[in-house]
Amino acid sequence: MESAAAAISRLHELTASPPISRLSAEFEAAGFELSLVGGPVRDAFLGRPVKDLDFTTDATPDEILRIVKPIADAHWDIGRQFGTIGARILGETVEITTYRSDAYDGLTRKPEVQFGTDLEGDLTRRDFSVNAMALRLPQRVLVDPAGGIEDLLAQSLRTPSQPEVSFGDDPLRMMRAARFAAQLGFDIDDATFEAMRAMAERIDMVSAERVSDELTKLMLTEEPGKGIRLLVDSGLAAHVLPEVPALRLEIDEHAHHKDVYEHSLTVLAQAIDLEAARGHEPDLVLRLAALLHDVGKPKTRRIDASGAVSFHHHDVVGSKLTAKRLHALRFDKETISAVSRLVELHLRFFGYSEGAWTDSAVRRYVRDAGDLLERLHILTRADVTTRNKRKAARLRTAYDDLERRIEELSEAEELASIRPELDGQQIMQLLELKPGPQVGEAYRFLLDLRLDEGELGREEVERRLVEWWRHR
Structure with missing residues (x-):
């Protein structure tokens, strides 16, 4: 992990870039909050490359669009129902999401999106403390209500709220714990892991698409084996990938x-x-x-x-x-x-x-x-x-x-x-066949002949095919 001073320096350099400076100035002028949040802040402290630029705000999706349209090279609202607007500003791709908290009602397999009103509330409802840090812009003030910095130092994954509450809000977070453990090389703290074991069956209420997406992310980490072990040991794998614990x-x-x-x-x-x-x-x-x-x-x-x-x-x-x-x-x-x-x-x-x-x-x-x-x-x-x-x-x-x-x-x-020396048309002509299964059968015979004996020449192949057809 980099020193706090080095991480803050990286964040300042990142947020001083023309695209982010322009974006934060426009939100401030419009009277809304804007913060760089989650992964980029975490990775700055870990010394990892900062890839995705995620922001959070108190502006609604409609208000976000109104602010970014005049300054964006392009924008899209494919995640609008979840409060997310994407844009490309001066060549930089960003995603901006309204403060929110996702929760399951216990009846459906998709979370109900609820918009929030303040940054601290948004952060404490996120998955893990190390992802619950934000940098307020343009002031560049670090906000860490759940102790994410301490957990980064301890290389520990812990939920900002009680794990039972966090996993109740979104059971997929239990799989995400395994993925982040593999991705970051961190350990899951005891209380969080015990909650995963106790609530493993709740993963069944999450849609298969979301589960497979999370499994894909886990499998593409540097050390997926660590995450697989956590899925098995917690009992989650018995629900999503039972062939592995078997x-x-x-x-x-x-x-x-x-x-x-x-x-x-x-x-x-x-x-x-x-x-x-x-x-x-x-x-x-x-x-x-x-x-x-x-x-x-x-x-x-x-x-x-x-x-x-x-x-x-x-x-x-x-x-x-x-x-x-x-x-x-x-x-x-x-x-x-x-x-x-x-x-x-x-x-x-x-x-x-x-x-x-x-x-x-x-x-x-x-x-x-x-x-x-x-x-x-x-x-x-x-x-x-x-x-x-x-x-x-x-x-x-x-x-x-x-x-x-x-x-x-x-x-x-x-x-x-490798192909047979006669194609389907030539086979039909030689054997006087019409299109159908027999042509495929003859084609497979010629392919096996080609694989077994190599190239034999047109005349020999035709002779062998006619002989095979006569005795088949």
């Missing part, structure tokens, strides 16, 4: 096997390290797949007479469970499809180290992965958590070899765009 399989003296829950969190952490090492931005699809890749194990767990444990087909079962859960959380179709496909494919590599694959097997691996290939590379490498250094080195070397072969074959054959 990974904590009972381990007895007769059936020793890897702790699947701890393994999954390790895979997630290793995938994030590889993601960065290979030059990628935080990837929600990859991270969800890493966390959920083994969710099929509880349903497929079997113990034989010797005490050995098996999880046959947990990849296929896990893929279905993953798709079902992400659909329930209202994730988009593309994300659901990509994550569930990665879960289905995550075991394909194992066995490669036991014996070299044929070129056709490598081609199929690439074809099945499609545009998920790079993510599958990372997930498969991250899935190696063995403490046996010799085994880990063997698997790493084997995957290095597989990636090398994929690259060589790709250069020679453009694997990503």
Whole structure:
């Protein structure tokens, strides 16, 4: 954490910029209060980059619009029903929200927006004390009614009011606690955590869209594993992502096997390290797949007479469970499809180290992965958590070899765009078929032929197709 003097200096420099100076002067001239609030103030004290400029005011949304319209390059009111007006002023994007407090009536799944009248009241109804600080403008006076500075120093997350009241106002704040713990590296104070455990079931009243949005933010933090642990330990995960706590399989003296829950969190952490090492931005699809890749194990767990444990087909079962859960959380179709496909494919590599694959097997691996290939590379490498250094080195070397072969074959054959040597029109003409399922069947035969044997030439492909069709 930066010194108070350094943080105040950063805030002064930020608020002295032409866009904010202009904005604060206009609000003062109109007789309204304006304060920089929440994240920007917190991050200034933490020495983190200040990204989003959020302001709060006693002006209503209509009054905000009236003030910003003459000075804005553009403005929008998509959040107007929640009291928020967005604008771009001298190239700087800002959001300005009327003092408010959100509360559930216990009957609906969306909070009722209530506008407030003073800054201190607005701040004490916010989620956590470290987010409940504001800088009054243009005076540049720090307002911290809930002791946010002390909690920043202690690296602690605490609600400004009693946690039972705060979480009662908006149960999603319990998930937000896990997200901020992961994002900031802070711990949740005991009273706040106990309230999360006692009130976990109230998360059910929050809409799936809001839950998935918060889960997405958590998964894209630097250390999502810490937040996932808090969701599991508090009981929240049992309501929003029950497949994860289910990974904590009972381990007895007769059936020793890897702790699947701890393994999954390790895979997630290793995938994030590889993601960065290979030059990628935080990837929600990859991270969800890493966390959920083994969710099929509880349903497929079997113990034989010797005490050995098996999880046959947990990849296929896990893929279905993953798709079902992400659909329930209202994730988009593309994300659901990509994550569930990665879960289905995550075991394909194992066995490669036991014996070299044929070129056709490598081609199929690439074809099945499609545009998920790079993510599958990372997930498969991250899935190696063995403490046996010799085994880990063997698997790493084997995957290095597989990636090398994929690259060589790709250069020679453009694997990503492999197609049969005859298209649908040519197939219909040769076999005298009309459009229908039979054409697709013939196309798949030719694609398998292409993957197994490479390019054969038009004449040979036509001969093989006619022969296959005659004997099918």
